[in-house]
Amino acid sequence: MYVPDLDVTAQEYTDAMTLSGTKVEEYKVLDRDIDRIIVGRIEKIEQHPDADKLVVCQVYTGEKTIQIVTGAKNVAEGQLVPVVLDGGRVAGTHDGKMTEGGIPIKTGKLRGVVSEGMFCSIEEFGSNTDMYPEAPENGIYIFEEGSVKPGDDAIEALGFHDSVIEYEITSNRVDCYSVIGIAREAAATFNKKFVPPVVKATGNEEKAEDYIKVTVKDPDLCPRYCARVVKNVKIGPSPKWMQRCLAKSGIRPINNLVDITNYVMEEYGQPMHAFDLDTIEGREIIVRRAQDGEKFVTLDGQERTMDHDVLMICDQKKAVGIAGIMGGENSMITDNVHTVLFESANFNGTNIRLSAKRIGLRTDASGKFEKGLDPNNASAAIDRACQLMEELGAGEVVGGMVDVCSEVRQPSRVAFDPEKINALLGTSLSKEEMLEYLGRVELTLDEATGEIVAPTFRQDIHCLADIAEEVARFYGYDKIPTTLPTGEATTGRIPFELRVENIARDIAEYCGFSEGMTYSFESPKVFDLLRLPGDDPKRNAIVISNPLGEDYSIMRTSTLNGMLSSLATNYNRRNKNVRLYEMGNIYIPKKLPLEELPDERRIFTLGMYGEGDFFEMKGVCEEFFGKIGMHDRVEYRPETKRPYLHPGRQAEIWYRKTMIGYLGEVHPLVASAYGIGEKTYIAMLDMKSLLPFAGFQPKFKGIAKYPAVTRDLSMVVPRDVSAGQIETILIQRGGKILESYELFDIYEGSQIMSGFKSMAYSLVFRHQDKTLDENEINSVMKKILNGLSGLGIELRS
Amino acid sequence: MDMKEKLQQIAESARQSIEKAQSPEKLNDARLMFLGKKGELTQILKSMKDVSPEDRPKVGQLVNDARSHIEKMLEESRKKLEAAALEEKMKREVIDVTLPAKKAKLGHRHPNTIALEEVERIFVGMGYEVVEGPEVEYADYNFTKLNIPEDHPARDEQDTFFINDSILLRSQTSPVQARVMEQGKLPIRMIAPGRVFRSDEVDATHSPSFHQIEGLVIDKNITFADLKGTLQEFAKELFGPETKTKFRPHHFPFTEPSAEVDVSCFKCGGKGCRFCKGSGWIEILGCGTVHPNVLRMCGIDPEEYTGFAFGVGLERIALLKYEIDDMRLLYENDIRFLKQF
CATH class of the missing domain: 2.40.50.140 (Nucleic acid-binding proteins)
Structure with missing residues (x-):
């Protein structure tokens, strides 16, 4: 049938069809196991x-x-x-x-x-x-x-010496959601003749319009409505050949009438509906929009609520079907039916799709309509159904068709330009060759206008690129040459910010951290887990309107939850000494509800439990800063305000008056809320804020020629004076000649007065251009000591 | 006994003493015995005043010769002793080289990143620039400018996460194409890696968040053949020089003609195995020549410029290349998984 000359094995068939664009998803040989x-x-x-x-x-x-x-x-x-x-x-x-x-x-x-x-x-x-x-x-x-x-x-x-082939049809080829459409492709692929079913005129002397009137009130939603009538209907089983055919398509045979509509739907890709004409009041079909809140009971016995954008099929008194989706219980065909009204209509695809979604009822029919069918196919399909009714002796077909058609679809026309097609494909096919390939799928050249004319069922043909694709498909994608682009040379490059990120990755990995990846969306419950107060700005997160569930419903404003969850997973699985990092975005809305795109900030997140402490984490940050050329002093300001961190072990990281991140020990309550039973440290570096300070151009300063002088400072320091405060004084007062300083001892305990600690720094002085003399150093040391004594610091005797 | 004989005697007795000295201390004693202030040779020098002035130069010469002879013997012996001592020391220092290594505990990159760097390396080598775009995106860029108009089924909520009518989580990296084309700098050769989102429940092969790498080339005279050649090079670089590619016609709204690309299974070489489900081929990406509507909407004249685009699933590459059998592993961050890369 359809392509009588086709003589290939199932494997040859699937391979060739796939290569010409009708992808075979699976083929089942029905007698494989029998x-x-x-x-x-x-x-x-x-x-x-x-x-x-x-x-x-x-x-x-x-x-x-x-x-x-x-x-x-x-x-x-x-x-x-x-x-x-x-x-x-x-x-x-x-x-x-x-x-x-x-x-x-x-x-x-x-x-x-x-x-x-x-x-x-x-x-x-x-x-x-x-x-x-x-x-x-x-x-x-x-x-x-x-x-x-x-x-x-x-x-x-029993019809099992057969194969069932399942295709993946792309959304642009609505015409291939039908046996005829596939057969046409197969004929073109193998260059054989396509033989469509022969549909003879059917019907008695009577006229359909004497039985039914059709009024379409919303032609924009229903461009065409065809109706035919069959009387003296005898409901019974359909013949075995039809049952077998439907069974292979996975459709359950019911009775001759239902089977015929299903058969035609599969064959022509046009959904049809059958009404019991005796239930149609006033013998008139009215196609109109539903009223808001209108209730309707569908074939499956469910009551559903309509709205004004749903198109209904009605008689003079009531609705009898939801257009293109499902018929009504009230006009359903029963075994006692005498006269059947066949509907083969064309509906606006988008409207059907949206209606089906709103009502929550997606059917085989709506699935086809929503792709946008060819109105010209509606009459062919209804004639085919009537022919089958007659052939199967299921009833007496009434002559004529009521056809309300507001849109006769015209074939699309595209100017034919073989040279351009070759230029686009990189081929050198002749005009004749192209026309031969196009002819196989009924795309013909109108010599008068020089245009390619596409049949109306080919709704995917609009421009020359579409024509080029048809040529390519049947010439064979595999035969198109393989070349590399010529033309102006371009420089490949990775942008600066990505290079900085890669350095961050390298440093993290040198320091034993492995890269993790976590989702960008999370649950709003994480704010409570992180002990954020109700008015914390981090709670202002973007909400997804159709999330997969509450757990994935907001866009993260912090990467902390992802990091802690990942560490917790490892802790639960008894992995020891885990160090992870992530390079991922947070999403900060400028305003809620969202009117413009949020600020997406890439955060370099480090997290660890097990070996290591706050200062090791700090060390990782400093290695990174050093590697990307941030050689000025980085300031660590002790803070208490982040409720998810230990109040005495958190610091903001500042560089040249910009906060570039923070680090700290995770608050024990937060760690335990995540189920991590060890001290956990995290660091968050905001890549966007530190990027302006990064650079990869070190400048050589020369190797010092003059000797350095080292002085040690051993001090008794009030307990709450931080090393940072001392170092600020060292830097400010040490001036140019203070080359470096290093804390080499810190001690608190029995030898030292309570409320104090002992700290010892080693200072290195050097002048670029001369040997320092004792007096210069003494004067600087004096300045430093004065400054330190301002903090209540005394030199140890 | 004349002086010469005496000196010979001294030299001989020095030789014996030096030979007997089996330690640096003993050797030093020997040195002192002959060359020290009270050493025998020094005594002789002191007695030079008794030698007749005419004989002095000759005697002096003899004494000096003897001295340097003894010094030479001392030096040789010292070297021998040192070499023997070092030998002895190293014998004591023998280690068991098969004991465990002390490793720096390096961390590991995520397999996604490793795969991405591989892809970036290939395309940067071919003159492509790496570009990024926003993950929270306007529907306009995600859809409209990619030839997916307002009522197109692809805009359906079932696949895409929406924030509101006009803002969404990008469902593909293709919007970066539109953003780059709009900037109007031609020619374009770029790849855009990044995170994308689709409404898929989490399972072994799906994730609501994953990564794509978009590629775009716009220039004069770009052909479908160029697309084929480029992706063939890419596949060979990524999966090995024996890799074959197969282009199958497909449909994407923003390319025409469009194709899906299969590569010959790198596990069985195309013979068919469990890995490729017996087909010998593995699908890896979608691509096509940029649709003239897209060029037009992004301000490029399709009469003058053409181009091609492609999109690769990063996870797909990572799963295939590293033979990871469950996508969920990529987002669990179990260190025992990450350590393997």
């Missing part, structure tokens, strides 16, 4: 001598009679049943459990009696009673008398 199953006639049934629940059957298989022992309840003499012979396979067990590769069946003994095979239920073929409604529940499949004869291939008779 083998040697034939039709047999049960000639005689006898009770098993040793088992109450088993019977022994003599089965004629066309050539000979074999013996089968079975426990099935529904067997009777004279029945035609599927028999898997010795050496055959079934796909699974009768409870529907499948076994990859199938289950081999061999001649064996059941309670001492030889059984030369097994009867099969539909489940043992790998299907189920939903797809084969005639098959009994919990029993052997029984063939209809006359449909098969003993010895026939049962696999063939």
Whole structure:
């Protein structure tokens, strides 16, 4: 069917289709796991001598009679049943459990009696009673008398010598959500003839408009509405070929009418609906918007609430369906239906999509409509349905069609420019070659205008690039040459800020920290975990309107939670001495609710527990600052204000009057809230604020030629005077000749007066241009000592 | 006994003493015995005054010769003793070289970063600039300027996290394309790595937050063939010189023609294995020639300029390259995982 000349294996087919753009997601060979199953006639049934629940059957298989022992309840003499012979396979067990590769069946003994095979239920073929409604529940499949004869291939008779192919259809190719669309692609791919179904005119002498009137009040939402009528409808099962076809598409056969609409939907990609015409009041279909709050009970018995943007199918008194989504319970087809009204309409895709989402009801039909269908397809599909009604003897088709069409879609036209197509693709195809490829998918050249004309179902063709793609697809992407861009040379570069980040990574890693990554969104509960007061500005976080859940609902304003959670994960898993870092963003809104993009700040976060202390963390920061050329003095200001840090062990990091970060010991309550049972240290460096100070151009200062003089300062210092305060005095008063200083001893304890500590610095003096004399140093030392005594510091005797 | 004989005798007795001296101290005693202030040779020098003036130069010469002879013997012996002492010391210093090493405890980079640096290295080498863009982005850049108009299904909430109607968490790195093109500096060769967000529940192959690397080239006369060549080079650099690429037609709103790219499985070389699910190919990226609408919307004349774009999933590369079987590992930060990279 459709492409009669196609003669390729399933593998060749899938490979070629995938390369021409119709990607095969999966193909299932239905008879892969079943083998040697034939039709047999049960000639005689006898009770098993040793088992109450088993019977022994003599089965004629066309050539000979074999013996089968079975426990099935529904067997009777004279029945035609599927028999898997010795050496055959079934796909699974009768409870529907499948076994990859199938289950081999061999001649064996059941309670001492030889059984030369097994009867099969539909489940043992790998299907189920939903797809084969005639098959009994919990029993052997029984063939209809006359449909098969003993010895026939049962696999063939049930339609399992087939493959089912699942495609990934891209959203621009709505036309390929149909068998016809795929067939057209297949024909083009293999350069074979495409043969669409032949739809003959149907209908009696009567006229559809005498049965039904159609009024479309919102043509923008319903560009086309086609209606046809079938009377004297006889509801019954559809023929097996149609049932099998639907089953393979995963659609459960119901009855002839439903099956025909489903069949046409699969074949043409056009959803249809059938109403019981006798339930349509005033014999008029009115297509209008719903009222806000309008209630409607759909086919599935659910009451749903509509709004003004939902399009409804109504009669003169009531709504009978939600356009393009689902019909109503009140106009549903029952087995007693006499006259059927077929609807094949075209609805605005966006409206259907949004309506389906608001109502919370997405159906096969809405899934197709929302992609935006071709209005021209609506009449073809309804004619095909009527033809099938007639052919299947399901009713008498009334002549004519009521067709309310506000938009006749015109084929799109694109100026054909072979040279440009070659320039875009990098090929050198002739015009004729291009036209041959285009012709395969019914894109033709209008010689008069020099334009390529695309059929209306090709809603993806708008510009020359689209034409180029069609040429490329059938020429073959693999045949397009591979070249490298020519033209102006460009310099590859990594921007400065990323280079600084990479140095941060290097330093962190030298210092034993490994890189972690955490999510940018988190729970608003983290603010409480971090002991932030109610009015803390960090609580002003951007909220995601459709988060995955509360735990992922706000954009982080700090990386601390991510770091502590990661450390906690490690602590829980008993990993010792863990050091992590992260280079990730925080999101600071300028104003809430958000009107412009937030300030995204990259934070270099370090965290550790186990070995190491505050000063080691401080050391990592300093190594980093040094490496990126920040050689001025970095100030560590003791702070108490961050409630998630130990009040006596936190510091802000300042550089040239800018705060560039902070570090500290995590507050014991916070650490324990995260389940970390050890002292935990963190540092947060704000990359944006320190970036202006970073640079990679060290300047050589020359190696000192004149000797240095070292003086040690051993002091008794009031306990609350910090090293930072002392060093400030050293720097300010030491002047140019103070080359460096180093704290070499700090002591607090029995030797020292309480309230004091002993500190010892070693100072190195040197002059760039001369040897320092004693007097110069003494005068500087005196200045320093004066300054220190201002802090209550005395020299140790 | 004349002087010469006497000196020979002294030299001989010095030789014996020096040979007997088996330690630096003993050697020093020997030196003092012969060359010291009271040493035998010194005594002789002192007795020079008794030698007749005409003989003095000759005798002096003899004494000096003897002295330097003895000094030489002393020096040789000293060297021998030192060498023997050092030998002895080193014998005592033998260590067990198989004892455990004392390692600097270096940290490790995240596999995502390692993969990213690899990708950056390849493209920077080909003249691309690395660019970044905001993670919280205007819908305009994430969608409209990429040829995804207002009512397009791709804007559907089910995939994208929204802050409000006009601001969202970018669902792709492609908005950086639009931002760079708008700046109007041509030609463009850039890659834009970064974090993107999609509404996917966390499981072994999905994460609501992951990373992409966007690539964009805009210049005169850029062709689809250039795209193929560039990505083939990239795949070979990343996965090895034997790697083959396969371009399959696909659809993205912002490129036309578009393609998905598979690389031959680097585990089995394309024969088909569990890693590539038997197909011999692994899908790694999406790409295409930049759609003229996108160029136009970003202020570039599609009649004059063309270009190509591609997007690679960083996690996908990292998972494939380092054979990580569960995406969740990338965001747990278990040190036992991170240490392996």
